Amino acid sequence: MFDHAHDGVFVADPSGVLCYVNARLAEMLGCAGAAELLGRPFPAAQWDTNPAFAEMWRQLLAQHHLHLPEVTLRTVDGRVLHVSWAAVCLRSATGDLLAVRGLLAEHAQHPPADNSAGDSYRLLAALAAVADATSSSLDVHEILDASLLTAASVMHAPIGIVRLLDAKGTSLVRAREFGIPAEVELPVRTPLCEGLLGTVACSGLPLLLDEASTDARAVAYERHLGLRSLLAVPLRTQARTVGVLALGARQPGHFTIEDVGVVLSLGLQIGAVVERAQLHQSVAEKERLLTQQIENARDPIINVDLQGYVTLFNHAAEELVGYARADVLEQPLARLVAPERSGAMLAALLGPTGDARTSDVAFITAAGEEVLLEVRVTPLMRAGERIGAQLIGRDVRARRRLEREKESFLATVSHDLQSPLAAIMGYAEFLLSGAAGHLTDTQMQFVEVILQSCRHQLALLRDLLEISRLESTRFQLEKNWVWLDQRLSWLVQAALPQALEKQVDLHAQLADNVPPVWADPNRIERVITNLISNAVKFTRARGRVVVRAFHDDELRAVRVEISDTGIGITPEDLPKLFDKYQRGRLSRAASEGTGLGLYIARGIIEAHGGEIGVESTPGKGSMFWFTLPTGAAPASAL
The missing domain is CATH 3.30.565.10 (Histidine kinase-like ATPase, C-terminal domain)
Known part of the structure; x- marks a missing residue:
């Protein structure tokens, strides 16, 4: 709708370089065609010679939108141009500034009255109003309240409804509405593709009706609203539909074909803002759950930065060492580690390797006692860069005590069993030697079975002892x-x-x-x-x-x-x-x-x-x- 607009429309990158110019703006600026302007700074964007424009551009980027009733520009051919200026910043779902879209309406001495502005001017004003209403919040419900009221005000619509897709993308969920009669009960959830709003969500296309209540696609609640005029558009991002915006009136012909383009553009902007807010809330919820899990973990968890200073200290760590979190955060970890191990610990934390490692570390409690922990150190990464390390400790004192008891038990059992086995083997070998007298062949076989069984039992004892050593955390190799x-x-x-x-x-x-x-x-x-x-x-x-x-x-x-x-x-x-x-x-x-x-x-x-x-x-x-x-x-x- 911008290509044939009566007012000048442009899209520029954040530095002011033009990416799109319609024919009317090229004409207003004294150019033979739009191609002369593309890839060049806005004609007035000479920051050194036009400080007023530079300040206006900075104000736009700071406020996200700007509407000035009268701005004086100089055209390419040297003429002085008096225009009304409206512009809005276009942002991605993550809030990154992508571009600036603006409108220039030419007038002789004074800006035109609101009711004489063209469709494109009305659209830019509406986009600026939505940007103003949603720029200060990342709460989805606050954004929807502000966006719905703004869109309804621009379209003079007495009824407005917003429904959002659920996480599975199979249903439309009740989000926000106004102007709904008290006797009409809106369902909390409706299947995707059912009803007028479901049709818009499913197709991704706008819907303009003059007899909405009697339309064959309408479901019960849509018929009970008593609407005649209905304008519904998808709330879309670059990749998907996130919901539906519907405006209604009880008289026919309230909305025009031109209104479709305005509300559709509003839907695109609202969709991007909603997705950004949903993403923010999703990340915030994941951070909350992760923080809760870390805080409630039974094992001590400590995060440190690249300088070895503590950035996270959970409740289990507080209980273990006896220090309050406030006394440890932003302090060097070396204060909590036995002096003879602090250097090695810091070297392991800040070393070049990115692999997870496990080692024993002696921590010093507030009472001055040493507590031995088995600590697993894992690198903390952000955008591919290492920013620190996370330590997850496990109090192994009870386990080590059990290991020592197990080793002691096995050693005792082994000794107690080896002694009689050695005696049995000795007497069996003595019998086989014939020193105790002649044995029959059958007797020789019996003694050999005894000797073989004793050897088997001794081998089993040696294996059990070796397994005990292998499975012990104190297992050492003599290299x-x-x-x-x-x-x-x-x-x-x-x-x-x-x-x-x-x-x-x-x-x-x-x-x-x-x-x-x-x-x-x-x-x-x-x-x-x-x-x-x-x-x-x-x-x-x-x-x-x-x-x-x-x-x-x-x-x-x-x-x-x-x-x-x-x-x-x-x-x-x-x-x-x-x-x-x-x-x-x-x-x-x-x-x-x-x-x-x-x-x-x-x-x-x-x-x-x-x-x-x-x-x-x-x-x-x-x-x-x-x-x-x-x-x-x-x-x-x-």
Whole structure:
């Protein structure tokens, strides 16, 4: 409707550069066509030579809209032009300034009376009025009240209704209205696409009627309103419809075709403002819920900025350390941490890595006591930039006490069981040696069963103790430089008697460039021994077991593989093979075992920062592998 308007209309970016000019404005400014003005500053926008215009533009951007009854401009060809000026800022749903849309109405000496303004002038005035009514609030209901009254006032409509789409986009929900007879009860919710307003919401198109109450599409409440004239438009944003604005009157012909364009533009502006307010309220509600969850969390939660100063301190943190939140906020976190750990803690918080980390931290309470927490540190990000860190602590004193009690119990049980088992094994070996007299073949078999059972029980005890250590937070590795190629050669040689007894070909294929790894040699030997022993155990006579080791340049790790031509593992068993007490169905049928060896192997490898896995085909064999990272030893070890 602007292209053929009788008044000049423009759209400019926030700096005053013109993006759109209609033919009338080009003519008013003395140009042959609109193309001469596009991409150039507004002719009057010479900030250094026209301070009055510069001040007017700044006032417009500050107030979001501006209406001046008389402004004097100089045209391109040097004429003096007297105009009425109305402009409004166009903003996105998030409130960002996109552009300025303005109207210039030319007059000789005085501005025209309101009733002589063209449709475009009336539209700009209406947009400015809506902007004025909604600029000071982000409350959806306040915005709708102001917008509805303003739109009805511009259109001289005695009845107004606004309905908004629900969150699912399937219904129109009662929002705001005025002028509704007391005997008419408006439904709270109506299905989308039902009724006159539902039709507008569903189609996204305006609706102009002179006999609304008798229209076949009207639902009960719309008929009971007794409307004849109805003008309904969608409240739209750039991407979607958020509701419907309807204006009505009880006499026919109240609205014209020209009114449709005015109210439709109002609907676009109101829709953008409503979406911005809804977005603001949604973010505010999420922030409220998050704040509530943090405040009510059972674990202490502390946020710090990049300088290590506390920015959030929840109730659980207050109770733990005994300091009030007001005494801690904006203070350095180092004040709450044991002095010997504060430097390391700050280095971990503010270090370059963006990964979450967990470590033990001793906090100092207001009473001067130390409280040990297991703290998980997670980076806080905003727009891709790190702005600080969040600490979530867990009081592990009770858990550590239980761990110590568990370890003590297992150690006691292990000692109490190992002593009689050792005695039984000693006497069994003494009997087998013949020193106590001759044994029959049957008696020899019985004693061998006793000896084998004792060995099995001792192995189980060792496994249980190792699992207890692995699952304890106090588990420690005794690391040193380990040359895996040498260790593998020794361990393959040590396993040869078992392989020869089963008639299995066991050999190693070791690369020449295997670098050393920083690891616990005894525990890595345990993993390798377990994997080689399993491979030999589950490989039939005349089968083959191959041990390989090489450096994986991409992973920066040493990879060890133990391949066999044994019974294999079913696909169903593979995902849980490294779980506690799990053994594949094929292996259960072929051999006895505790089901703890692979679980322990996984714990040891993962404690070194490596990975362990298996590939297998039933009936063809398996390939177990693990990786250990290469690199320099920590400075403390040098």
